[in-house]
Amino acid sequence: MEDEDSTILHLDMDAFFASVEIRDDPRLAGLPVVVGGAGDRSVVAAASYPARRRGIRSAMPMATARRLAPDLVIVPPRIDRYRAVSREVMEILGSVSPQLEQISVDEAFLDVRGARRLFGTPEQIGALLRERIRSGLGLPSSVGGSVSRAVAKIASARAKPDGLLIVPPEGTAAFLAPLPVAVISGVGPKAVAALERLGVRTIGELREIPGPTLRRTLGPQAGMVAQIAAGTDRTGLGRQVRDRSLGTERTFEEDLVERTDVRRVLTGMADEVARSLRREDLLARTVSIKLRAPDGTTITRAATMGQPSSVGERLREHVIALWEREAGGLPRLRLVGVRAEHLLPAQGGGSVELAGRTTGWRDLEQAMDRARDRFGGESLSRLSHLAPRQGGEGRG
Numbered sequence: 001m002e003d004e005d006s007t008i009l010h011l012d013m014d015a016f017f018a019s020v021e022i023r024d025d026p027r028l029a030g031l032p033v034v035v036g037g038a039g040d041r042s043v044v045a046a047a048s049y050p051a052r053r054r055g056i057r058s059a060m061p062m063a064t065a066r067r068l069a070p071d072l073v074i075v076p077p078r079i080d081r082y083r084a085v086s087r088e089v090m091e092i093l094g095s096v097s098p099q100l101e102q103i104s105v106d107e108a109f110l111d112v113r114g115a116r117r118l119f120g121t122p123e124q125i126g127a128l129l130r131e132r133i134r135s136g137l138g139l140p141s142s143v144g145g146s147v148s149r150a151v152a153k154i155a156s157a158r159a160k161p162d163g164l165l166i167v168p169p170e171g172t173a174a175f176l177a178p179l180p181v182a183v184i185s186g187v188g189p190k191a192v193a194a195l196e197r198l199g200v201r202t203i204g205e206l207r208e209i210p211g212p213t214l215r216r217t218l219g220p221q222a223g224m225v226a227q228i229a230a231g232t233d234r235t236g237l238g239r240q241v242r243d244r245s246l247g248t249e250r251t252f253e254e255d256l257v258e259r260t261d262v263r264r265v266l267t268g269m270a271d272e273v274a275r276s277l278r279r280e281d282l283l284a285r286t287v288s289i290k291l292r293a294p295d296g297t298t299i300t301r302a303a304t305m306g307q308p309s310s311v312g313e314r315l316r317e318h319v320i321a322l323w324e325r326e327a328g329g330l331p332r333l334r335l336v337g338v339r340a341e342h343l344l345p346a347q348g349g350g351s352v353e354l355a356g357r358t359t360g361w362r363d364l365e366q367a368m369d370r371a372r373d374r375f376g377g378e379s380l381s382r383l384s385h386l387a388p389r390q391g392g393e394g395r396g
């Protein structure tokens, strides 16, 4: 059926920063190369596949990476270079389909529905994109395809490195069944642990959980996760109206050291950003955190949400998951920030969210916004804070 082709493609460059460095200096080929600062307090920004085979991962402290590979080659990052190459990648993608949504420096979703007459099946188009990037830029990339953006992203990750995987609509449920639940964007470490307590490790097992139990376990994104797990999600690209972002950050006079303090600040910021989104009637596809150590070392990390959202609960979960992955790298923090990116109008392009279980949650949070605007203060800011808390860390 023509309208049921897997026309949503997700293209992700393989070990992007490291691959660019290796391309620019072929002597690095085959070596455990990482991009990052050389200091022991810095972290790995990108790791080549030979480095990954030694257990090295991005966001790992450089000292750990050195321990794993004494012959480690550390290349200082050249952000401007990566941005320039990123533009070239996006140009290649745009030449095949104008339905393009870049979600990070080295990743984009494409809807190739309109490109089929000219370029063939989604599989042929995926192969063409990879070939053009390989021959034109000398870089490896991977492509996943599906009827759902969430599943396309899962497929590209399974295709890595240097691969192509198109999941046909009727094969989606079988493709997902054996995979760990964590591959679903929106199922963070906390959710994984909670599901494990129910004896659920795979997406196939997740499907067996009764709806009410799943909602208790996963909260507001249960409906969306259930749809993705069942293979019935059809969320495609959104209409991205503005190239802007919305966020908050704060510099602290005294470094944040205690994890509970960092968690509280990030949670508050995620709520604040979600509230700003709702006030402007926007949804965010991506949420990012910024962490800066007293020595100026800065990490920014972004997560793309399976479904665009303005729900505080969802932003919070992504923000905390990002931070938990990075926390080891920067034990003391001078600056913390949270930002929502790739914004869509809540009505129209992103209205798919209204179909899911999140509707009720969003309505509830919007009602709380109205109450807060009317009565002011923090007293209504969180369902879990039954006792009013004034001021506290302040909202900047």
Ligand SMILES: [Mg+2]
Residues within 6 Å of the ligand: 012, 013, 014, 015, 016, 106, 107
């Ligand atoms: Mg990548």
